Amino acid sequence: MNRIKKVLKKAYDIPLSKEKEAFLQRLNFPKSSYKDFFIYQISYIQKRVWILSTALIGLILMLLHFENITGDALKIIWITSSVLPFIALVAITEISRSMSHNMAEIEMSCRYNLADLMLARISILAAFNFILSNILILGIQGKTAYSPIRISLYIFVPFLLTCLASLIVLNYIKIKETTYICGGISCFISGINALIIGSNQIAYTDKFVGFWVIIFIALMVGIIVEIIDFIRKLEELHWNLQLTA
């Protein structure tokens, strides 16, 4: 059957059109908007990112459901905040993949540059993680005496710390194996977090809430600064690639 398909294709292999290029250049067709470009980027993010992140959130919710730990706030925080750094890792691996492959070919064929492209992907992943974390908070709500905001503080500090540390690695270490370093960071933060909850329960009392808020804000600021730096360095990278091409 393949032979017949080949013969058929060849029979209709008409010579390349001479007028094609000139016609297409003259053709006034609607260019895709930034919104189209942004939505289109969703399809370029690997399926495993969506599946793994959702599976990790599902795992946390399942653990919370089957462990029957209603009321044990520290155990809830321990489970969720230890798993969340791995969700950050999934997102970071996707960003580092896009960066390490440079994706110069997309930039050549696309109206938007690599920095725009990365920003779009970071925003999509951040939005997705934001939705997942809201689902998680909804799942936890009512199981502890803590307010949702306080729970969010305890849960997201390790998550944000993983994001910040990984972004610093991506910004300052220019090797292909950054994913493994980020993986190590996630495991380290998850482990340290589990140890702190086990040994230093005083950190979760009312007295230290202000301290957690400060750390949270500091991490958020740090992440924004690192993302800006990350995007700026991508522009430099392209400039260097142009010089060496």
Next chain:
Amino acid sequence: MSLDIKDQYDKIHKYCYFKTKNCQLAEDLTQETFLKYFSQTSYIDRGKPLAYLYTIAKNLCIDTLKKPKIEALGEDTTTTDELTSIEISFVVRQAMDTLPKDLAEIVMLRVINELSMAEVCSITQLSRFVVYRKLKAALKQLKLILREEDLLE
């Protein structure tokens, strides 16, 4: 618009050539198809762009074939190798002409233009099962004809 225009241009060109059997006329019709396609953009954003593009091309070909035919001039001389290849292509195209129009169109879209099953269904407005059945029948028929002509083992 999510279609790759350069790629679609070649495919529509082949499709028009399949319909008109005239390379220059096919090129003109391809360009006219794209001009018509982009002349009103309201449908492109929400409809089935590929099916719409092929429908325009099909209608333009039908309209053109209704008009009195103009004989095309011979283009250039050919070498012996090219002649053999042209002969084979001619026989294959003749075999395609013996097929019923609907079967030939499905072969054109699915095999020659390499559209997905879903896209073929959308253009022909047939179910996946019918398209699959017709394609199988068409290829079987073509295989028999080409075997008779010693083009296939």
